[in-house]
Amino acid sequence: MTGGRRKTGSRIQLRLGVVLLALWLGGCAVGVKVQPWEKGALARPEMGFEPDRLESAFSEHIYASKEAASGGAAAGASGCGCN
Numbered sequence: 001m002t003g004g005r006r007k008t009g010s011r012i013q014l015r016l017g018v019v020l021l022a023l024w025l026g027g028c029a030v031g032v033k034v035q036p037w038e039k040g041a042l043a044r045p046e047m048g049f050e051p052d053r054l055e056s057a058f059s060e061h062i063y064a065s066k067e068a069a070s071g072g073a074a075a076g077a078s079g080c081g082c083n
Contacts, residue, residue, distance in 0.1 A: 034042065041047070050056045 045051050
């Protein structure tokens with residue numbers, strides 16, 4: 001009889017954990033509107049993913065040359081693996 005109670009108790013704890021996690025993550029999804037005067041700071045070049053497009057293109061070229069493959073900047077590609 002105690003084995004059944006353990007399963008029920010663990011299921012309740014699991015459900016409670018899932019509900020608490022959902023509530024915690026739901027609190028992170030607050031819709032914040034960027035005000036017009038804040039958009040200037042967000043549009044600065046250093047705020048972008050690629051602040052210098054020429055530098056990133058050069059880095060990708062070097063990476064492709066070392067890996068003997070092209071377009072594999074995000075995933076493993078063939079090549080010797082030398083740096």
